[in-house]
Amino acid sequence: MTTETTANPPVAKRVPTERTHHGDTFIDEYAWLADKDAPETIAHLTAENAYTEASTAHLAALRETLFAETKQRTQETDLSVPARKGDYWYYLRTVEGQQYGIRCRRAVRDGETDPPMPAAGTPLDGEEILLDSNVLAEGHDFFALGTFDVSPDGRWLAYSTDFAGDERFTLRVKDLQTGEVLPDEVPETFYGSAWSADGSILFYLTVDDAWRPNRVWRHVVGTPASDDVVVYEEPDERFWVGVELTRSEKFILIDIHSKMTSEVRVIPAGNPTGEPAVVAPRRQGVEYQVEHHGHRFLILHNDGAEDFALAYTSADAPGDWVPMIEHSPGTRLESVDAFANHIVVSVRTEGLTGIRVLTVGSTDPYDIEFPEPLYSVGLDSNPEYQTTAIRFHYSSLITPDSVYDYDLVTRAMVLRKRQPVLPGPDGRSYDPADYEQHRDWALADDGTRVPISLVCRAGTPRDGSAPCVIYGYGSYEASMDPWFSIPRLSLLDRGVVFAVAHVRGGGELGRRWYTEGKLLAKKNTFTDFVACARHLVKSGWTASERLVARGGSAGGLLMGAIANLAPDAFAGIVAQVPFVDPLTSILDPSLPLTVTEWEEWGNPLADPEVYGYMKSYSPYENVAAADYPAILAMTSLNDTRVLYHEPAKWIARLRAVAPDGTYLLKTEMEAGHGGPSGRYNAWREEAFMAAWILDRLGAA
Known part of the structure; x- marks a missing residue:
């Protein structure tokens, strides 16, 4: 791995600012970076961008190659499966060379029951353009x-x-x-x-x-x-x-x-x-959700039901909840969708998503079966109420996103479209048989088994020689279910193993998996991730010097925490829009999200125990004079969800306290929480991170 730098890293000035709560005083020397309108803030972020560009200049050709590979494998001119709503088929088109989709519709014709499926990217005859985002985005x-x-x-x-x-x-x-x-x-x-x-x-x-x-x-x-x-x-x-x-x-x-x-x-x-x-x-x-169904409201709720149950009440005079699907510990009911003669419940059990169907008049629901041991399935928008069919998306780590129509009466399943994957640099068409997906389990510090999903090229050795990327999130009960990615193929084809650590704080194993990774149990998220990283090394998937961790937003908090907790376990860390100064933010109720977040993290303003607990894991406040792995932090100036100054302050403190490390900050000056807009810009940003990862792994 190489790091070629032609500039010195920016040095942020230190302006001590005291923060005192519950008898504790913290000196924040970089609080001045929170002033978004200050010329010195913009100057500092601009200098950081220049340093990052200089430090990664040797990867420019690799970035272009990775971008080109994604572009080459993607069907750029394409059309989604049209969905019927009333008298129209609605769909999204993309055109080669254009950043954004074009939203269209076409009137339903006599006798049409199945969606019209023209050749890739061909507009439907009689198309009406509703909204062209490319036109709106001009300038x-x-x-x-x-x-x-x-x-x-x-x-x-x-x-x-x-x-x-x-x-x-x-x-x-x-x-x-x-x-x-x-x-x-x-x-x-x-x-x-x-x-x-x-x-x-x-x-x-x-x-x-x-x-x-x-x-x-x-x-x-x-x-x-x-x-x-x-x-x-x-x-x-x-x-x-x-x-x-x-x-x-x-x-x-x-x-x-x-x-x-x-x-x-x-x-x-x-x-x-x-x-x-x-x-x-x-x-x-x-907590409860409501869905209207005929004379009643369907109620999906957790009242005495940790993993939720389904009930109903009168739509005319809502009152008592009458049970329909009883609580079953370990089977999380996630949402309910009502159709004229069927009720469809999205479920999760043993770490996998599923679809459960209940026919009106029947008390015997059934689950739709899927073939792969690892997969992700979820309903599409399904706008029609009077229907006997539903549409869902299905994918896995090796199966591209697939759109199916499922007949709720005959139980027949029809594949409408599978995401095209065009031939790559070697000219070969994509073949799932060239890759393997696995489910592994790590043992956490407290004895809890933590699932890991992995994908790699077929025949990848298990002798510790393979480079690996481990991804994690672990907050808000959000589940990182297996998903297919075209840009990821560029890593896999270079011998990289990709792993997802399904740590506590997410929802992969039900509501308890979430509650055991929040509030005063939040550290389980971090120790679970480290346990997964150690397990990958111990079981021969990789070695610590060939392992890069990646996460974003609350997953960026995870990245900052594991950098302090186990810096020896990783060769590099990519932290996207990282929530690395959580205590400062959660102490300020005027900031976006703060008050609503108190039920996720605790209220450190009111509770000294919460304050002490959050301070003990806050990445920014726990930077130490240690040997940190190389760190790449990505942020956006206009991010409302995680403010740009959190990673900016974090990188500045890392440089001051642990100056021997390699720390880069890249700020998008015209973007928000999701990074740059437009598919080509997003591909270039992914190529930037992938090139840095491959460089750290010695696999460039």
Whole structure:
């Protein structure tokens, strides 16, 4: 592995700032970097970018090669499987050379029951372009689409755009009959919207000063936004608000939820000016979801059911919950979808996702079976309520994303499309048989078995000689289920093993897996990951000097924590938009997300035990004079979720306290939490990280 640097690393000035809580004082010498508007902050980030570019200049050719390989393997001009909604087929097209997708529809023709599937990328005959994101993005360095919502009658399109990356969207309405964009636009909106049954009224969300979606508004199409009315406002700062129209198109759902508690209010879609009615009052620690189904509301809940159960209540007068699927420990019920004659429940058991079907009138649900030992399956949008078929996505570490239609009556499954993987640099077509996927288990410090998913080239030796990347997240009950990746093939074909550590704090093994990795049990996330890394070495998958760790956001916190906990276990660490200064952020209730995050991490302002516990694992505050592995930190200036200054401060402290290490910071100056927008820009960013990883692994 090589590191060629033609510049000295930037030295951040030290300006001591005291932070005192619960009798403890911490000196933060780099707090000044939090001033986003200060010229010296921008100058420092610019200097860091220049240093990173100089330090990785020797990888420029490799980056281009990796980018070219991804591009070569990708069907750039393509079309998604059209989905029927009412009188139209809706789909997304991509065109070679264009960064963004084009959203389209075509009228359903007489006798059409199956989706029309033209040759790759060929527009459907009679296509109507609803929204071309390439046109919207012209002249902007960043573009993201928030809401895309067609009214039930197909007349109106609500859509919202973000040109900065800060996830603050401007909402607009387009008349799909005339193509006119109406003048009644609404700035500073959040994700999510819902139409009334007749399409005359649009519900949308706005955020408070802490970027918490807290208000639901009612907008009459064709009127000024200044006339809009607040339908619901949530005063409790722990709770976020969402809004959607049920699949049946009978109710507007206002979903109010914290990390531990929820409440749902409903408005009849046919009476959009009515007052929201509570389905069940919130009770601390009780979470529930609502889905409308005929005369009843389906309730997926955890009241006395750790891994959730399914019940129903009257839609006309919600009251007691009548059981439908009882709680079964170890089988997590994740969501429920209602169709006219069927109920479909997304489940998780033994670390794998699944789909359970219950036919109306039957008390005997069944699970759809899948062939591979490792896979990921999940429902598509399925907009039609009156249907006997569902659509889902299926993939594994070696099977590209596959779209299936499943007949709920005959139980027949039809493959509609599999993500094309074009021949790579060797000219050979992709063959899953060239690769292997495995499930392994590590033993954590407390004796807990932690699953690991692995993929590699067939025949990869198990003698410790293979380079390896280990990925982890471990927060918010988010599960890192096996997924296929075209850019990953460039690593696998160079002999790299790719592993996913399914650590506690995620949801892979049910609700308990999550609760054992949060609040005052958060350190289990970090020690689980280290145990997985040690296991990969012990079992011959790799060696410590050939192992790079990678994670982003809360997974970036994981990266920072394991850097302090076990720096000897890794040759390198990639931390994307990393949450590495959690205590400082969670102590500041004015920051985005802070108050809502107290049920995830604890409230260090109110509880000295939480304060001490968080301080004991905060990556930024626990940087030591140690031999750290090489670290690449990636961030974005306009990130709202994890502010850019956390990794900037972290890298500065690492350089000051452990100056012998190699630390790089790359900041996207026009992007948000998801990094640069546009597929080609995203591929280049992935190529940048992959080149750095291969260099660290000696596999370039």
